[in-house]
Amino acid sequence: MELNTALYLIPVNISNAPLNDTLPPGNLEILRGLHHLIVENVRTARRFLKRCDPGFDISAVNFYELNRHTDLAAVGEYLEPLRNGEPMGVMSEAGCPAVADPGALPVSIAQREGLRVIPLVGPSSILMALMASGFNGQGFAFNGYLPIDGKERERKLKELETASRRSDMTQIFIETPYRNNRMLKVMADTLQPSTRICVACDITDPEKESIITLPASKWKGRKYDYDKRPAIFLIYAGNKSNG
Amino acid sequence: MELNTALYLIPVNISNAPLNDTLPPGNLEILRGLHHLIVENVRTARRFLKRCDPGFDISAVNFYELNRHTDLAAVGEYLEPLRNGEPMGVMSEAGCPAVADPGALPVSIAQREGLRVIPLVGPSSILMALMASGFNGQGFAFNGYLPIDGKERERKLKELETASRRSDMTQIFIETPYRNNRMLKVMADTLQPSTRICVACDITDPEKESIITLPASKWKGRKYDYDKRPAIFLIYAGNKSNG
Numbered sequence: 001m002e003l004n005t006a007l008y009l010i011p012v013n014i015s016n017a018p019l020n021d022t023l024p025p026g027n028l029e030i031l032r033g034l035h036h037l038i039v040e041n042v043r044t045a046r047r048f049l050k051r052c053d054p055g056f057d058i059s060a061v062n063f064y065e066l067n068r069h070t071d072l073a074a075v076g077e078y079l080e081p082l083r084n085g086e087p088m089g090v091m092s093e094a095g096c097p098a099v100a101d102p103g104a105l106p107v108s109i110a111q112r113e114g115l116r117v118i119p120l121v122g123p124s125s126i127l128m129a130l131m132a133s134g135f136n137g138q139g140f141a142f143n144g145y146l147p148i149d150g151k152e153r154e155r156k157l158k159e160l161e162t163a164s165r166r167s168d169m170t171q172i173f174i175e176t177p178y179r180n181n182r183m184l185k186v187m188a189d190t191l192q193p194s195t196r197i198c199v200a201c202d203i204t205d206p207e208k209e210s211i212i213t214l215p216a217s218k219w220k221g222r223k224y225d226y227d228k229r230p231a232i233f234l235i236y237a238g239n240k241s242n243g
Numbered sequence: 244m245e246l247n248t249a250l251y252l253i254p255v256n257i258s259n260a261p262l263n264d265t266l267p268p269g270n271l272e273i274l275r276g277l278h279h280l281i282v283e284n285v286r287t288a289r290r291f292l293k294r295c296d297p298g299f300d301i302s303a304v305n306f307y308e309l310n311r312h313t314d315l316a317a318v319g320e321y322l323e324p325l326r327n328g329e330p331m332g333v334m335s336e337a338g339c340p341a342v343a344d345p346g347a348l349p350v351s352i353a354q355r356e357g358l359r360v361i362p363l364v365g366p367s368s369i370l371m372a373l374m375a376s377g378f379n380g381q382g383f384a385f386n387g388y389l390p391i392d393g394k395e396r397e398r399k400l401k402e403l404e405t406a407s408r409r410s411d412m413t414q415i416f417i418e419t420p421y422r423n424n425r426m427l428k429v430m431a432d433t434l435q436p437s438t439r440i441c442v443a444c445d446i447t448d449p450e451k452e453s454i455i456t457l458p459a460s461k462w463k464g465r466k467y468d469y470d471k472r473p474a475i476f477l478i479y480a481g482n483k484s485n486g
Binding site for chain 2 (some may be wrong): 009018020021022023024025026027096097098099100101103104107108109110111112117118119121122123124126127128129130131132133134135136137138139140141142143144169198203204209211212213
């Protein structure tokens with residue numbers, strides 16, 4: 001397949017679902033043409049390529065590691081092959097690169113230098129959680145992680161609830177998986193009883209996926225166990241007809 | 244294929260790209276098992292199904308139209324087959340249902356009644372534009388359409404720019420396609436020269452896709468023609484390392 005001289009943004013599966021259920025076949029054709037991949041972790045990147053195609057010629061791929069240990073000043077040099085006319089790829093550990101991961105930096109550098117960037121289709125737990133929440137999809141905000149400190153966290157939750165009511169927006173955030181249960185308890189205790197909370201967990205997993213929307217009042221006292229499972233939290237206090 | 248008793252959210256292509264390049268093959272397997280589809284427009288929905296598979300047995304599908312002409316009170320009745328144990332689907336005109344389209348209403352009703360909702364993977368111009376913009380993907384907001392009135396629009400643009408700088412968030416919005424050029428001119432004239440603007444146009448289209456990030460100062464006087472083309476506008480005034 002003839003690739004463009006571009007930085008391809010390559011999504012990775014987010015569950016054990018068959019790859020055919022969450023990734024377009026065209027992505028693999030593009031991967032086969034890339035000999036330079038910027039990845040968060042070389043070992044897991046190799047595993048993904050092998051899962052895409054057990055016969056994948058990994059020896060032909062040059063990996064460039066980009067994670068919190070990377071000297072950000074070096075990332076600009078990673079793009080040298082692209083500057084010389086060779087297509088490159090950016091892969092994240094899971095989901096879509098450059099969304100809630102370090103991948104945005106090489107993309108930003110490519111854009112600054114007028115190098116072409118081509119995003120590919122794949123699973124995004126943030127977007128899929130929004131779709132399935134039933135909340136307003138015509139206005140929404142992703143806030144990353146909330147403060148860990150108890151008081152600050154409660155203030156932030158109330159702030160997001162007010163913003164959701166005032167601007168009729170869905171507010172989305174994430175938590176470190178081993179703290180999911182604690183987060184949900186704080187949400188149920190802190191938010192207005194009528195404010196709706198959606199917890200989207202193990203998205204795309206054929207067995208474990210669970211996407212449940214309930215008012216805060218109903219989450220209180222309800223039994224759940226989201227700890228150590230990948231989850232997205234959404235709150236909506238707006239009054240759209242779908243709200 | 245054995246489907247779950249659930250409301251499946253089925254993305255639709257957003258360009259003329261081969262379906263294999265933007266949709267997982269698993270989606271078609273699920274579509275084949277659905278005999279009840281909530282769609283925005285029956286004619287275009289039939290066309291999409293025929294494009295997925297020229298032999299698709301459309302006569303076996305019951306369509307339920309959901310658009311601005313629909314009596315919203317009737318949408319609850321649409322879900323009767325699901326309540327009776329039959330899987331159903333929600334399809335949008337383009338992209339991911341329930342994001343910037345009416346699909347969120349049946350999803351909201353299903354969630355309220357404890358009916359299972361399963362989102363499928365597909366192209367989202369909002370998310371793909373964010374990925375390729377190089378802007379902050381760890382904090383972002385989608386604002387739908389901005390006010391049409393000149394003064395209000397300028398105020399809203401400045402408001403989004405300030406919010407982007409203060410909370411380090413990428414601000415995303417859309418415009419009616421025939422007004423894209425005017426919108427970009429107003430943005431370049433209204434925003435700070437250093438504020439970066441990304442215009443993502445014809446996403447996933449093999450020939451026409453264009454995703455360009457430049458500071459407002461460089462958009463000024465630059466030649467472009469985005470009118471009557473599907474485009475997403477993003478602005479970033481934050482100072483993340485990728486910014």
